[in-house]
Structure formats: structure tokens, C-alpha cells
Amino acid sequence: MMFFQKLRKAQRTRQLGLNSGQMGIYNRYLREHEGWEKHLKKSREAIITAIDAAKPKSICILGSGLLLDVPIDTLISMGINITLVDVDHPKQIVKKYSSNPSIKFETHDLTGGLIEYLLTARLKGINFFALINQILKASIYTSNADLVVSLNLMSQLSDIPIEFIKHKKTLTNWQYDEIAKAIQQKHIESLPKGKSLLITDIMEEFYDDRGKLIATRPTVFADLSMLSDVQEWLWEFDTHKTYNEDAITKLAVVCGLVS
Ligand SMILES: C[S@@+](CC[C@H](N)C(=O)[O-])C[C@H]1O[C@@H](n2cnc3c(N)ncnc32)[C@H](O)[C@@H]1O
Structure with a gap:
């Protein structure tokens, strides 16, 4: 790769901030x-x-990251073969588990x-x-594990590229939403039907100090009507107003089987 292309890639890698x-x-x-632990649990x-329900011999976790939301010790003790997929596995997680014979790390960009x-x-x-x-022509990683879990990943799949694009180009809000929808729709299509669990936030909710929902x-943006056995909960994401300085942020989370 030419010097300038390498430099561009290094700069943009930092800007993407994975x-x-x-x-x-x-x-x-x-x-x-406290608020996070309820959601992670x-x-x-x-x-x-x-x-x-599925009694899988193998499981694939998409967006495994720091494993905060993965019952990793239970999975190991059940003797399940575990594949962890992320675009950037945290070093401490690789160090801790790479010698475990039941755990395999795969690095993929799940936007394809x-x-x-x-x-x-x-x-x-x-x-x-x-x-x-x-996005439409991308060929996306598909797992053949007995159970596939898309784990608190889907909104990030679109948010990371869109935040990056916003710094570089001005598109209309409608176009940003269409890009997010296309990325998310592709992700859902990549989850094998009847053996995938999808857990994702779907909405940011902003509250004032008195607990009133203000925005x-x-x-x-993708259609989630194919989900069954749906559970919903609120994730107390940011009470310190560091995410949105004007409000307390909670995330509405949906969890369901892809059918
Ligand atoms: C919000 S975290 C999910 C929580 C994670 N299970 C944990 O406990 O840290 C989202 C994960 O998705 C990964 N991710 C973001 N974009 C990705 C992409 N395009 N392909 C694969 N993984 C991606 C991030 O690296 C991060 O580890």
C-alpha cells in the first residue's frame, strides 16, 4: 500500500474509534x-x-467485545463450543481466553x-x-453454530460508520437513517432463522432530573416484526449526563428469537 493510503487508513482508524x-x-x-448490571444480567x-431451549453444542456470539453481557463461565462449564466474533477483540479478553480449547476468536467486520x-x-x-x-452488495459473515447471538451490537453496527461519515460528509437526516436501516436489515438477514437470538437497543430515551421523558x-430503523418470545426492558445507560449533557439517557432494549 502506498504511503499516503497507509497514512489515511491509520488516521481514519483512530477517527472510527472502534x-x-x-x-x-x-x-x-x-x-x-448498578443501572448497567441490570441490563447485562x-x-x-x-x-x-x-x-x-435449544441445547446447542456450539454457540456464536456476535459483538462479543468485553463479554460483560456473556455468561461465559456458564457456557464453558456446559462444554459448549464458543465462537466469539468482533471487529476488534479487546486484548485482555484474548489474553484471558485464547488458550481455552472451547473458545475460538474470529475477527470480522459484521457490516461486511x-x-x-x-x-x-x-x-x-x-x-x-x-x-x-x-452495504447492499456486502457479503456478511454467517455462522453455522447451533445458536447465534447478536449481542448489543446492532445499533453500533450502524452508529460507528454513521458518526464517522458525519465528520466527513454532510448528508440529510433521512439519508443517515436509510444507511442505518440498510446496515441493520443486512445484519438481520445474516442471522440464521430459528436459531438466533437478537438483543439490541432500539431507542434512546432522554429524561429530565424529575424523571420526565423529554425526547x-x-x-x-429495521423491521423487527419477525422476532418471537420478545422481552423488553430499559437500560439505565447514563445517569451522569456524559452521553447527552442535557438529559439522563435510558435505552429501550428488545430481545427476541429470529423466526
Ligand atoms: C456495545 S458492544 C457490545 C457489548 C459487548 N458484548 C461487551 O460486553 O463489551 C458492541 C461490540 O460490537 C463490536 N462492533 C462494533 N462494530 C462492529 C462491526 N462492524 N463488526 C463487528 N463487531 C463490531 C464492538 O467492537 C463492540 O465490542
């Missing part, structure tokens, strides 16, 4: 422990319920190449139609 995003998740988790319990495209494409060529084409912002 790794700093995980650090951000961990710091917020430490700050917001519900996520772990949903995975265990799905395992009790949009990250690499944004890291390397010339800015001039990046526009709404180029992005939509890129909302959808984080998922």
Missing part, C-alpha cells in the same frame, strides 16, 4: 455499574434461556466490509448512493 469505543463502554460500565439470562471501505475510500467518492450500494431518538 478501540476507544470499547474503552468508553468499560469506563461507562464502571461509572454506571437480563442479557446473560436471555442467553441462558435460549440455551436451555463497510469499515474497510470507509478506512480506504477516497472522500470524493463517498456519497449516499455509493454507501447504500456498498426520544430511534437507534434501530
Whole structure:
């Protein structure tokens, strides 16, 4: 690769902030422990319920990251073969589990190449139609594990590229939403029907200090009507107003089987 292309890729990798995003998740988790733990526990319990029903020999966790929401010790003790998929596995997780014979790490961009495209494409060529084409033609990783879990990943799949694009290009709000929808729809299509569990936030809810809901912002635009055995809960995401300085942020979370 030419020097300038390498430089562009290095700069944009920092700007995309995948790794700093995980650090951000961990710091917020430490700050917001109580509210987060309720959400993480519900996520772990949903995975265990799905395992009790499906009795899988193998499981694939998409967006495994720091494993905060993965009942990893239970999975190991049940003798299930575990594949962890993330675009950037945290070093401490790789160090802790890479010698475990039942755990395999796979590194994939689960948008099917949009990250690499944004890291390397010339800015001039990046526009709404180029992005939509890129998303639609992507061939996305599909797992053949007995149980596949998309774990608090789906809104990030679109948010990370969109935040990056917003710094580089001005598109209309409608176009940002269409891009998010296309990425999310592709992700849902990549989840094998009848053996996938999807856990994702779908809405940001903003509250004032008296607990009154003052605004909302959808984080998922794709159709989720195919989900069955649905559970919903609120994730107390940010009580310190570091995410939105004007409000306390909660995330509406949906969990269901893809059928
Ligand atoms: C909100 S975290 C999910 C929580 C995670 N299970 C944990 O406990 O840290 C989202 C994860 O998705 C990963 N991710 C974001 N975009 C991705 C992409 N395009 N492909 C694969 N993984 C991605 C991030 O690296 C991060 O680890």
C-alpha cells in the first residue's frame, strides 16, 4: 500500500474509534455499574434461556467485545463450543481466553466490509448512493453454530460508520437513517432463522432530573416484526449526563428469537 493510503487508513482508524469505543463502554460500565448490571444480567439470562431451549453444542456470539453481557463461565462449564466474533477483540479478553480449547476468536467486520471501505475510500467518492450500494452488495459473515447471538451490537453496527461519515460528509437526516436501516436489515438477514437470538437497543430515551421523558431518538430503523418470545426492558445507560449533557439517557432494549 502506498504511503499516503497507509497514512489515511491509520488516521481514519483512530477517527472510527472502534478501540476507544470499547474503552468508553468499560469506563461507562464502571461509572454506571448498578443501572448497567441490570441490563447485562437480563442479557446473560436471555442467553441462558435460549440455551436451555435449544441445547446447542456450539454457540456464536456476535459483538462479543468485553463479554460483560456473556455468561461465559456458564457456557464453558456446559462444554459448549464458543465462537466469539468482533471487529476488534479487546486484548485482555484474548489474553484471558485464547488458550481455552472451547473458545475460538474470529475477527470480522459484521457490516461486511463497510469499515474497510470507509478506512480506504477516497472522500470524493463517498456519497449516499455509493454507501447504500456498498452495504447492499456486502457479503456478511454467517455462522453455522447451533445458536447465534447478536449481542448489543446492532445499533453500533450502524452508529460507528454513521458518526464517522458525519465528520466527513454532510448528508440529510433521512439519508443517515436509510444507511442505518440498510446496515441493520443486512445484519438481520445474516442471522440464521430459528436459531438466533437478537438483543439490541432500539431507542434512546432522554429524561429530565424529575424523571420526565423529554425526547426520544430511534437507534434501530429495521423491521423487527419477525422476532418471537420478545422481552423488553430499559437500560439505565447514563445517569451522569456524559452521553447527552442535557438529559439522563435510558435505552429501550428488545430481545427476541429470529423466526
Ligand atoms: C456495545 S458492544 C457490545 C457489548 C459487548 N458484548 C461487551 O460486553 O463489551 C458492541 C461490540 O460490537 C463490536 N462492533 C462494533 N462494530 C462492529 C462491526 N462492524 N463488526 C463487528 N463487531 C463490531 C464492538 O467492537 C463492540 O465490542
